Amino acid sequence: MLKLENIYTSYGPIEALKGINIEVKEKEIVCLIGGNGAGKSTTLMTISGINRPTKGRIIFNGEEIHNIPPHRIVEKGISQVPEGRRILPRLTVKENLEMGAFTRPKNDIQEILPWIFETFPVLKEREKQSGGTLSGGEQQMLAIARALMARPKLLLLDEPSLGLAPIVAGKIFKIIKEINEKGVTVLLVEQNAKAALKLAHRGYVMETGRIVMKENAEALLNDPGVRKAYLGE
């Protein structure tokens, strides 16, 4: 479904991605793990078009998408949940969700909202509250829900558990699983490698802008190198 071929991305003179190859298949959860500055977030930003690759190709459902602007990529069916949630704190929960459906025709909102509220009952309760008054976990749910409002085929998640209490993070991971079971493909970036690998089908390990390992999640969990470097054992 998604294929990154030999992607290079730079911030000015600094090369953040040095020729990476990633493939995500339909209905999969794929996770990227790695230390700080390994290029995980940059990878997501490059896919969603906010950063442009300097070299390489990104192919989504047979179409090249590496040189089209971010809003057209959202229209094609890739939604990103940016790092740090980035909800609109002064708009209400409902307004935030409506903004998520910006690329969709108007009656789409009515159609998809019930499904969103079924997946995230807490957002239904908080519908009229402004986004900034939600707790961290609720804000993360809102950010995910907002991305889903665009009816993506592929969801890019950047650090969904960042700054959340373990029990709340667990809830978020459960929801990600649920969304995936409903047919949305997920590409996940996580610091919490253990949780991410338990959730994902396959995983990539990144180091300083390169992919150093690519395995199914089970194998990565049992790999002694990965255990030592990322699972703290």
Next chain:
Amino acid sequence: MKKFLRIFLLSLWFGAITFPFTGIRDAILLSISITVLLILWIPINKGFIRKERIDLAFKKINEWFRLKTQKRILTLFFILFLLVLPLFMNNYFIDVTTLTGIYIILALGLNVVVGLAGLLNLGFVAFYALGAYSYAILSTQAGISFWGSLPIGILLVAISGVLLGFPALRLRGDYLAIVTLGFGEMVRLVLNNWDSVTKGPNGILNIAPPEVGSFAFREPIHYYYLILFFVILTTLAIKRINNSKVGRAWVAIREDEVAAEAMGIDTIRMKLFAFSFGAMWAGLGGVFFAAKMRFVSPESFTFFESVIILCMVILGGMGSIAGVILGAMILVILPEALRGFENYRMLALGAGLILIMVFKPEGILGGPRRRAELRPDDEKTLMQEMETIKR
């Protein structure tokens, strides 16, 4: 005792800054009167006028205005009032009100750019000038009527908004402000120096008044009704776009540009659109200004005008249409009303602005959203929490 010393020093400082304008005797008198006033203020400040009370009063007024039926009745009465108003006024007052109308249109236009899309534009007067000069030149050189020039002028200004926006919108915040400021000055200097087309500092004379059939707009009252029509048109158009998908997109861009991009908003196009859509109304105001004054010269379009229009937007409450209208009214009518103060006119105006900004930083009718931006509640709650920890 420390308080009294502070008051004394404050008065001294005030005397010192007014001294160059007022002479030594008046400056001393002013210092003494300010000392007395501030000493009287202490007990008032302690019990009588509390900030919370002012906030509460404003909140109640705001709530009342927000109710739908009240709003409709009020709008109706207001428009009726405006329709019969000039019948009871002399020409001077009608002229002041007409001027207010022009500034309301300008401020509403700038509000789209600054208040909704969050792009600080310090050269807004350039669009006003372009509108005014396009009618002045079309009328005197080509003999095109007011109604013919109006769409041409507005279109020209909208295009110039896109042209300025294209390079400028790569910049953010302060940098954008400086570029727009430069643009404003550039336009004024070109008008001042391009003698063959703009007649330079002499300006363009004998601009034709608007006509409808054989009826020509000559009396102040004619212009009054024309500007009233334009103000209502502008208000309705901006209100509509404010509540549309486009308006939402602007708000999203203002709040968080990366998030807006991730949601599939074409941020560059939306910003460009905000820029030229806001400029359009300045163009309309400009064309009307030229027709009303029947004379344009570069000195009507100085940087100070841009600042005043921005003040109207901030004073009334960024993003709020009613607030911006009120802000424009205050800033045009107040200097006129303060003519009794003569030399101190601008001083009194400045003091008034500072007071409003101290007590209502989000503007007179600024919404709760704007207020949250300026005084984050989270921080307040956090600080309250910290207090409890300490004890």
